[in-house]
Amino acid sequence: xxxxxxxxxxxxxxxxxxxxxxxxxxxxxxxxxxxxxxxxxxxxxxxxxxxxxxxxxxxxxxxxxxxxxxxxxxxxxxxxxxxxxxxxxxxxxxxxxxxxxxxxxxxxxxxxxxxxxxxxxxxxxxxxxxxxxxxxxxxxxxxxxxxxxxxxxxxxxxxxxxxxxxxxxxxxxxxxxxxxxxxxxxxxxxxxxxxxxxxxxxxxxxxxxxxxxxxxxxxxxxxxxxxxxxxxxxxxxxxxxxxxxxxxxxxxxxxxxxxxxxxxxxxxxxxxxxxxxxxxxxxxxxxxxxxxxxxxxxxxxxxxxxxxxxxxxxxxxxxxxxxxxxxxxxxxxxxxxxxxxxxxxxxxxxxxxxxxxxxxxxxxxxxxxxxxxxxxxxxxxxxxxxxxxxxxxxxxxxxxxxxxxxxxxxxxxxxxxxxxxxxxxxxxxxxxxxxxxxxxxxxxxxxxxxxxxxxxxxxxxxxxxxxxxxxxxxxxxxxxxxxxxxxxxxxxxxxxxxxxxxxxxxxxxxxxxxxxxxxxxxxxxxxxxxxxxxxxxxxxxxxxxxxxxxxxxxxxxxxxxxxxxxxxxxxxxxxxxxxxxxxxxxxxxxxxxxxxxxxxxxxxxxxxxxxxxxxxxxxxxxxxxxxxxxxxxxxxxxxxxxxxxxxxxxxxxxxxxxxxxxxxxxxxxxxxxxxxxxxxxxxxxxxxxxxxxxxxxxxxxxxxxxxxxxxxxxxxxxxxxxxxxxxxxxxxxxxxxxxxxxxxxxxxxxxxxxxxxxxxxxxxxxxxxxxxxxxxxxxxxxxxxxxxxxxxxxxxxxxxxxxxxxxxxxxxxxxxxxxxxxxxxxxxxxxxxxxxxxxxxxxxxxxxxxxxxxxxxxxxxxxxxxxxxxxxxxxxxxxxxxxxxxxxxxxxxxxxxxxxxxxxxxxxxxxxxxxxxxxxxxxxxxxxxxxxxxxxxxxxxxxxxxxxxxxxxxxxxxx
Numbered sequence: 001x002x003x004x005x006x007x008x009x010x011x012x013x014x015x016x017x018x019x020x021x022x023x024x025x026x027x028x029x030x031x032x033x034x035x036x037x038x039x040x041x042x043x044x045x046x047x048x049x050x051x052x053x054x055x056x057x058x059x060x061x062x063x064x065x066x067x068x069x070x071x072x073x074x075x076x077x078x079x080x081x082x083x084x085x086x087x088x089x090x091x092x093x094x095x096x097x098x099x100x101x102x103x104x105x106x107x108x109x110x111x112x113x114x115x116x117x118x119x120x121x122x123x124x125x126x127x128x129x130x131x132x133x134x135x136x137x138x139x140x141x142x143x144x145x146x147x148x149x150x151x152x153x154x155x156x157x158x159x160x161x162x163x164x165x166x167x168x169x170x171x172x173x174x175x176x177x178x179x180x181x182x183x184x185x186x187x188x189x190x191x192x193x194x195x196x197x198x199x200x201x202x203x204x205x206x207x208x209x210x211x212x213x214x215x216x217x218x219x220x221x222x223x224x225x226x227x228x229x230x231x232x233x234x235x236x237x238x239x240x241x242x243x244x245x246x247x248x249x250x251x252x253x254x255x256x257x258x259x260x261x262x263x264x265x266x267x268x269x270x271x272x273x274x275x276x277x278x279x280x281x282x283x284x285x286x287x288x289x290x291x292x293x294x295x296x297x298x299x300x301x302x303x304x305x306x307x308x309x310x311x312x313x314x315x316x317x318x319x320x321x322x323x324x325x326x327x328x329x330x331x332x333x334x335x336x337x338x339x340x341x342x343x344x345x346x347x348x349x350x351x352x353x354x355x356x357x358x359x360x361x362x363x364x365x366x367x368x369x370x371x372x373x374x375x376x377x378x379x380x381x382x383x384x385x386x387x388x389x390x391x392x393x394x395x396x397x398x399x400x401x402x403x404x405x406x407x408x409x410x411x412x413x414x415x416x417x418x419x420x421x422x423x424x425x426x427x428x429x430x431x432x433x434x435x436x437x438x439x440x441x442x443x444x445x446x447x448x449x450x451x452x453x454x455x456x457x458x459x460x461x462x463x464x465x466x467x468x469x470x471x472x473x474x475x476x477x478x479x480x481x482x483x484x485x486x487x488x489x490x491x492x493x494x495x496x497x498x499x500x501x502x503x504x505x506x507x508x509x510x511x512x513x514x515x516x517x518x519x520x521x522x523x524x525x526x527x528x529x530x531x532x533x534x535x536x537x538x539x540x541x542x543x544x545x546x547x548x549x550x551x552x553x554x555x556x557x558x559x560x561x562x563x564x565x566x567x568x569x570x571x572x573x574x575x576x577x578x579x580x581x582x583x584x585x586x587x588x589x590x591x592x593x594x595x596x597x598x599x600x601x602x603x604x605x606x607x608x609x610x611x612x613x614x615x616x617x618x619x620x621x622x623x624x625x626x627x628x629x630x631x632x633x634x635x636x637x638x639x640x641x642x643x644x645x646x647x648x649x650x651x652x653x654x655x656x657x658x659x660x661x662x663x664x665x666x667x668x669x670x671x672x673x674x675x676x677x678x679x680x681x682x683x684x685x686x687x688x689x690x691x692x693x694x695x696x697x698x699x700x701x702x703x704x705x706x707x708x709x710x711x712x713x714x715x716x717x718x719x720x721x722x723x724x725x726x727x728x729x730x731x732x733x734x735x736x737x738x739x740x741x742x743x744x745x746x747x748x749x750x751x752x753x754x755x756x757x758x759x760x761x762x763x764x765x766x767x768x769x770x771x772x773x774x775x776x777x778x779x780x781x782x783x784x785x786x787x788x789x790x791x792x793x794x795x796x797x798x799x800x801x802x803x804x805x806x807x808x809x810x811x812x813x814x815x816x817x818x819x820x821x822x823x824x825x826x827x828x829x830x831x832x833x834x835x836x837x838x839x840x841x842x843x844x845x846x847x848x849x850x851x852x853x854x855x856x857x858x859x860x861x862x863x864x865x866x867x868x869x870x871x872x873x874x875x876x877x878x879x880x881x882x883x884x885x886x887x888x889x890x891x892x893x894x895x896x897x898x899x900x901x902x903x904x905x906x907x908x909x910x911x912x913x914x915x916x917x918x919x920x921x922x923x924x925x926x927x928x929x930x931x932x933x934x935x936x937x938x939x940x941x942x943x944x945x946x947x948x949x950x951x952x953x954x955x956x957x958x959x
Contacts, residue, residue: 078107098127098136105143114151118144138167142180145187154191158184174211178204182220194231198224218247218256225263234271241267258287258296265303272694278307298327298336305343314347321347338367338376342383349387352672358387378404389665390675401661405654544619544640550633552580552593564619564642566612575612580638585609596623597633606643618647692725692752699726699755702762704733712740713957717932721898721939721952728754729896729953732762734769737776738818741769741784744830744955745811746896748869753807754951761809761868764791781813781826782881789828789868789879798870808869812894814957821886821959826879827863830894833917834859835924837889837959846884852917860917891958893920898952899935904942911942928958 081104088096101124108117121144128136145160161184168177181204188197201224208216225240245260265280281303288296305320321344328336345360365380385400544561548554557569567575576583581590584607592605602624610616619640626635680687709716712735720731728747733740743765747757768787772779792798792808800806812830816823825832836844839857852858861882866874886892902911919938923931935954 078104078111081107094127094131098124101127102140105147109143109147109150112150114147117147118151121147134167134171135173138164138171138173138176138180141167142183145183149187154187157187161187174207178207178211178216178220181207182223185223189227194227197227201227214247214251218244218251221247222260222263229267229270234267238264238267238271254287254291255293255296258284258291258293258300261287262300262303269307272690272697274307274311278304281307294327294331298324298331298333301327302340302343309343309347314351317347318344334367334371335373335376338364338371338373341367342376342380345383349383354387354390358384358391361387386678389661390671392665394665397661397665398658401658405657542642544638546580546638546640548580548636548638550597550635552636553578554580554583555635561640564611564617564640571612580636592621592623593636596625596636600625600627600631600633606647608647617642618644695752695755696722696725699730699759702759703730709733713742715928715958717928717954717956719899719932719935719952719954721936721948722750723898723948723951724751726752726755727951727953728758729898729951730758730762731953731955732765734766736769736772736779739776739779740816740818741779741781741813742816742894742955742957743811743813744894744896744953745809746830746898746951746953747809748807750951757807757809760792760795761788761811764788764795767791779815779824780881781815781824782879785811785813785826785828785868785879789874792868793870796869800870800872806869806871808867808871810863810867810896812863814892814894816886816957816959821888821890823884823886823892825861825882825884827861828866828868828879829863830896831863832861833893833920834861834884834886835891835893835920837887839921839924844887848882852921853914856917856921858917858921860913886959888959891924891956893954893956895954896951898948898950899939899954901950902939902943902952903949904944904946908946911939928956931956 081100085097085100085104088100101120105117105120105124108114108120121140125137125140125144128140141160141164145157145164148154148157148160161180165177165180165184168174168180181200185197185200185204188194188200201220205217205220205224208220221240222244225237225244228234228240229237241260241264245257245264248256248260261280261284265277265284268280269277281300285297285300285304288300301320301324305317305324308314308317308320321340325337325340325344328340341360341364345357345364348354348360349357361380361384364376365384368376368380381400381404385397385404388394388400389397541558541560542563544564545558546554546561547556554569554573557567557572561572562568565572572583581593584590586605586607588605589607592603595601596603602622604620604622606618606620608616608618620643622639622641624637624639625633626637628634703720709718712733718731720727720729722729728750730745730747731743732745733742735741745758745761747754747761749757765784765788768784768791788811789808796807798806810829812825812827812832814823814825814832834846834849835858841857841859846859849859849861852860861884864877864879866877866879900911900913900916903909904911919935923934926934932954939952
């Protein structure tokens, strides 16, 4: 499995809250029968881990030994292949060179040495390109892309994937092209480039459809659905899941059909349709039972149990959980057992059976510790603390609270900042802690890098200098011997000449070596100057620096150490011992040191020790191994940073939280109410979101449906774009005999408050119009607006006093007589635009109108400058009724101010009326639905990356 395929498993995890929020882990099929569709209070498929010193020490040691052996084997293999490669290059054996480069790059990748892997892949790519091997080049580019992605170089990975895809397209290798497109889509997705991911998936989808590969189509459709679900576009996700289900039904793959049903159930649950979700979960359960798939049965039972839990049907919820629990026992799935016991404990706690709840939380906690599931451990700890507090067992409660706050792996409770204002201060302090911690880490890293670089350079240069000096001595002795030999063989001219040649050669070598020694000496002097600078940095920094041998024995401390702890090196050894492990009372220090030495990697840990004066201080230690040229550890360097201020702040937060909890427990008579409030806070975010989504459904139901509009206004469009989930803009259409009433309204504000106003406006309009059912000839827009204003003022108890309610709405209201095409209009701050058929007003007589600027064929009918609410401008004034005789082909447009006031464009200006009028003239000849599409696309292009500032409503009607 490539790195990208591996990361697919983590791309669709949804965050959960503490009590009854639900995780929807969506399956990634990829022709796999292993589905992941659990709707859990806690995700039973979570694979995150935390360090637990009490668990599996022997097992961990064995795993480390095996990993070390594998790494050693891989390293030996690389050495072997490198030797073979050198031989092949000497023989210029291209085929063998290609094979060896591929093996070497693969081994480096397996050792996570991605830089070397990429370097050898690129050599391989160059050869395959020279050989014209496009297929091999594409495969190599895929390896390069995977290595770049694993090394965190996302942009380089994307470029490599695109090159590989281009070659596969040239080769017309559709199967490999789709595989590469899917991996590229995953890279985009993990880089939060959602639009690029969808475009890439769609390219692969088109190819799969062209190949008539139903299975491949199903996989990509499901991936797109997952992506929409992850981005909370549930309706789009449902649409793709339904397409996936239809394809799986055609292929009759029952296991994947069951998984698709589960996905749809989760999506409908997220969308608030509990009945539909229940039906889908039950169908999935029936299929899993037919296939005797215990894992699938367990997942479906969990989903049904969670659904019943949400509906407060605890009896059915417990029944399904316990059935699932039996299956987990049969499968020996301890992680699943821990999660289901936690879920059951929540139900018994909800039923106020605290004894049973405590028992189940304890069992879940024990199992979670055994198999090391950090989320479940953390959640059990906080639940046990609260349950024991509810039983007035404050000793156990305090113990679990202490365990919870001291555990660095425990998850922080979400949304606690909204409970009381004291927790807002907690998040501010934690933000400052993160900033200081990053600054300390950066300073530590800089100091460590410079010190290590200087130390290694000095060692190398001293070694080279020693070798050169020894060589000079040897040459000096050689010169003396040469002179002696020259006297002895003076009588032999031949030997004399030969010896002369040797002496000349030796002198040349001596001169060269002397020059090299002088050069190295200058380099050494320069290095010493740099070392002196680094030594000043190391001695003057506020951080404490300790140099030790490979076993942790103290050798040197800087001035910062003495300033921080009050110990010199001699005092430290005298008072605390000569070794880091023996000097520390914290068992975690020994573990960290052993890990640093064994893994040959930097480790960090925190300690709370007294300094020389007895004052306890908190420090964060960065322990770094220093290897020699062979990779063996020769020194250890520890850099300590004072984090006492940070820790004191954390302790203050902990004390404040404990004080809050103790105060809550003191109010025994209000315990039940407090419990419900606490649960409500835990659900607050989900409930508010669900409530707003439900309000959206209500608002959508109140607005006229499309078939209703088509029946009354066959040639129309409505562009309705809420800024938030719900909108303060609304449209309304009614027919009374031959009269068609239609309006576009803009309520005060936006979001939920404005949506309430829109529903009030719709209700009052219906109430007013019902009084005209038998008197359609009396319909006048101005009179309707008058009555609507009066009812709004009365409904909202508006008095006009300072500080009183003055909310209302702006509106354009039209009444069209379908027999005569006569249009009546009245407006409250919302104008009416009319564009004539054939874009000409020849022979037409429109009074009291403003023509469009620059001779454009259109008119604007100004509204009355007062809202539908109490207002100083409305005192003693009535709305004006205006009539216009329209012809077939004329178009009228009414709208809110959201489209016109949107900021954007190259100069970040408002769209304004003149652009809007020109746009309507340009698109007038297009069909009404095409006009809607153009208006929406123009808005998005104008807005660009800027946020939508208001709700948008544009309504067009062609006669």
